[in-house]
Amino acid sequence: MDSTQKISHLALDIGGTLIKLVYFSANGDYSEESRNGCSVVHGKLCFAKFETRKIDDCLEFIRFNILHHSGVQHPNGAAHDKLYVKATGGGAFKFADLFKEKLGILFDKEDEMHSLVGGVNFLLKTVPREAFTYLDGQKEFVEIDHNDLYPYLLVNIGSGVSMIKVDGDGKYERISGTSLGGGTFLGLGKLLTKCKSFDELLELSHHGNNRVIDMLVGDIYGGTDYSKIGLSSTAIASSFGKAISDGKELEDYQPEDVARSLLRMISNNIGQIAYLNALRFGLKRIFFGGFFIRGLEYTMDTISVAVHFWSRGEAKAMFLRHEGFLGALGAFTSYNNQSHNDIKSHQHTVQRAILNCSGDNLRHIPVYHSSFVDEEGITKACGCPLLPLKSHIKGPAPISEQDKTDIVDEAITFFRANVFFTNFDIKSPADKLLIYLTFYINVALKRLEGCRTLAVGTKAIINLGLEDIPVPGETGFPFPGLFSLPQSQDEADLFRNYLKQVREETSGRLLSVAYRANGTPNKWWLAFAKRKFINVVVL
Numbered sequence: 001m002d003s004t005q006k007i008s009h010l011a012l013d014i015g016g017t018l019i020k021l022v023y024f025s026a027n028g029d030y031s032e033e034s035r036n037g038c039s040v041v042h043g044k045l046c047f048a049k050f051e052t053r054k055i056d057d058c059l060e061f062i063r064f065n066i067l068h069h070s071g072v073q074h075p076n077g078a079a080h081d082k083l084y085v086k087a088t089g090g091g092a093f094k095f096a097d098l099f100k101e102k103l104g105i106l107f108d109k110e111d112e113m114h115s116l117v118g119g120v121n122f123l124l125k126t127v128p129r130e131a132f133t134y135l136d137g138q139k140e141f142v143e144i145d146h147n148d149l150y151p152y153l154l155v156n157i158g159s160g161v162s163m164i165k166v167d168g169d170g171k172y173e174r175i176s177g178t179s180l181g182g183g184t185f186l187g188l189g190k191l192l193t194k195c196k197s198f199d200e201l202l203e204l205s206h207h208g209n210n211r212v213i214d215m216l217v218g219d220i221y222g223g224t225d226y227s228k229i230g231l232s233s234t235a236i237a238s239s240f241g242k243a244i245s246d247g248k249e250l251e252d253y254q255p256e257d258v259a260r261s262l263l264r265m266i267s268n269n270i271g272q273i274a275y276l277n278a279l280r281f282g283l284k285r286i287f288f289g290g291f292f293i294r295g296l297e298y299t300m301d302t303i304s305v306a307v308h309f310w311s312r313g314e315a316k317a318m319f320l321r322h323e324g325f326l327g328a329l330g331a332f333t334s335y336n337n338q339s340h341n342d343i344k345s346h347q348h349t350v351q352r353a354i355l356n357c358s359g360d361n362l363r364h365i366p367v368y369h370s371s372f373v374d375e376e377g378i379t380k381a382c383g384c385p386l387l388p389l390k391s392h393i394k395g396p397a398p399i400s401e402q403d404k405t406d407i408v409d410e411a412i413t414f415f416r417a418n419v420f421f422t423n424f425d426i427k428s429p430a431d432k433l434l435i436y437l438t439f440y441i442n443v444a445l446k447r448l449e450g451c452r453t454l455a456v457g458t459k460a461i462i463n464l465g466l467e468d469i470p471v472p473g474e475t476g477f478p479f480p481g482l483f484s485l486p487q488s489q490d491e492a493d494l495f496r497n498y499l500k501q502v503r504e505e506t507s508g509r510l511l512s513v514a515y516r517a518n519g520t521p522n523k524w525w526l527a528f529a530k531r532k533f534i535n536v537v538v539l
């Protein structure tokens with residue numbers, strides 16, 4: 001993030017499984033395009049999510065990006081010296097003390113249902129192409145007439161499922177719910193398939209066949225339809241039903257088939273309950289949100305088919321591009337409801353911020369890039385600029401002035417933010433070195449994990465320094481294709497020596513941040529040992 005960017009209005013939705021963050025990053029450009037006499041702040045809306053069980057990562061992310069300083073003073077004049085941040089979800093209650101203790105912020109709590117409805121109404125009224133239908137592999141955006149939006153049913157599939165009848169802005173009623181939700185899929189999926197994560201489970205389900213385990217109408221009716229009651233032979237008669245008569249153990253089934261049946265069972269069930277509730281109140285439109293959906297075609301298709309089947313085509317399932325951030329967005333936009341000076345122009349600003357972003361952009365938080373873009377006079381090896389270092393360690397790097405930032409400073413300063421990214425758009429050759437060093441810091445932190453004192457940590461780092469350093473084309477080089485292959489032995493040796501020097505320099509500086517002055521570990525650094533950078537597993 002560059003210095004002209006200013007973060008404002010952080011909002012959190014702390015759910016049973018995931019923490020969702022929304023914040024506004026202004027780019028310092030103000031225009032007088034006034035509406036209601038307010039100037040407009042230009043910038044972008046940023047979205048991030050963390051697992052609730054890894055709440056420390058979230059705290060660290062907020063602290064590192066200084067998001068906690070973006071709170072506002074409470075409009076009712078309470079605790080004047082304190083900064084308040086909008087928070088919703090059960091965790092706004094459960095973790096309030098933790099956020100106060102670790103970040104010094106207080107939560108201005110917004111009701112979860114209220115935030116969900118606020119988020120959806122805001123998106124549907126503000127963002128074009130937000131809602132879409134998905135049936136038979138066809139995604140179709142739905143134009144929403146603002147004057148004909150209500151009533152609708154909102155089905156939020158998080159850990160559990162809430163069903164809310166929405167009649168207007170702030171006019172809603174939670175009419176039903178089910179405890180068989182995203183948490184059930186993930187929890188049962190972990191137990192049954194040994195998958196470790198939601199993404200792994202989804203990937204597995206992609207390759208599975210539910211008919212191996214689900215009992216179909218045809219299995220019961222000898223291959224024929226039960227047309228009298230409208231059931232085709234391929235309809236599922238009983239989810240997981242084949243397991244009762246197959247004489248098989250769990251191990252005899254392929255985990256991908258189990259994952260597929262589970263996904264189908266949960267999605268089907270939610271689609272059906274949603275339809276029944278829509279029927280109770282004569283609602284024709286059902287919007288589905290929550291992170292369970294994750295834009296997955298199979299999930300959306302199953303839900304749509306269930307709604308279509310049960311309503312005989314009367315009701316429509318619709319999905320939202322920002323499905324997982326509804327509550328966080330609702331909490332975020334609720335800053336508008338206060339008469340605080342800071343946020344008078346907010347609604348207009350947020351509308352513009354969302355409108356200015358394409359769908360994917362919206363979830364994009366900028367990676368920190370290297371500032372060493374000027375390549376003039378810099379020697380290269382394997383396409384990597386051998387940038388100057390503030391180092392007394394022997395090696396091919398030119399010496400940098402002591403009061404200047406070098407690439408090692410950048411790598412260490414940006415590490416705790418950049419390590420969150422699974423993609424890194426390379427803007428200059430120096431970014432390649434930044435990627436390499438970010439990876440190396442991850443490796444070094446892994447070695448420091450469990451080293452309870454600076455002395456023990458130093459030993460571990462010295463041992464790491466004794467290890468062979470592969471160059472591109474050799475086994476063990478972490479990013480094949482990032483750098484070009486050496487064209488000669490001299491080039492390979494030059495690059496190896498530079499990597500050795502820059503790694504040793506990084507190690508020394510890392511020790512001084514990973515341990516406190518009294519030699520004890522700094523958990524705000526060592527907690528990052530477990531992170532995977534660009535999905536590379538560090539052993």
Ligand SMILES: Nc1ncnc2c1ncn2[C@@H]1O[C@H](COP(=O)(O)OP(=O)(O)O)[C@@H](O)[C@H]1O
Nearest residue numbers: 015016017018158159182183186198290291292
């Ligand atoms: N990266 C992820 N890690 C865990 N669960 C995920 C992930 N992505 C999607 N999910 C699914 O989304 C559900 C959580 O959805 P969410 O709307 O965030 O609910 P909550 O507010 O209860 O955390 C999980 O139970 C799981 O089914």
Ligand SMILES: CC(C)(COP(=O)(O)O)[C@@H](O)C(=O)NCCC(=O)O
Nearest residue numbers: 015016158159160161162177178179
């Ligand atoms: C309790 C909850 C509102 C919490 O929201 P979540 O963290 O799951 O998004 C939700 O899990 C829920 O509505 N559960 C279903 C409870 C029921 O109606 O049976």
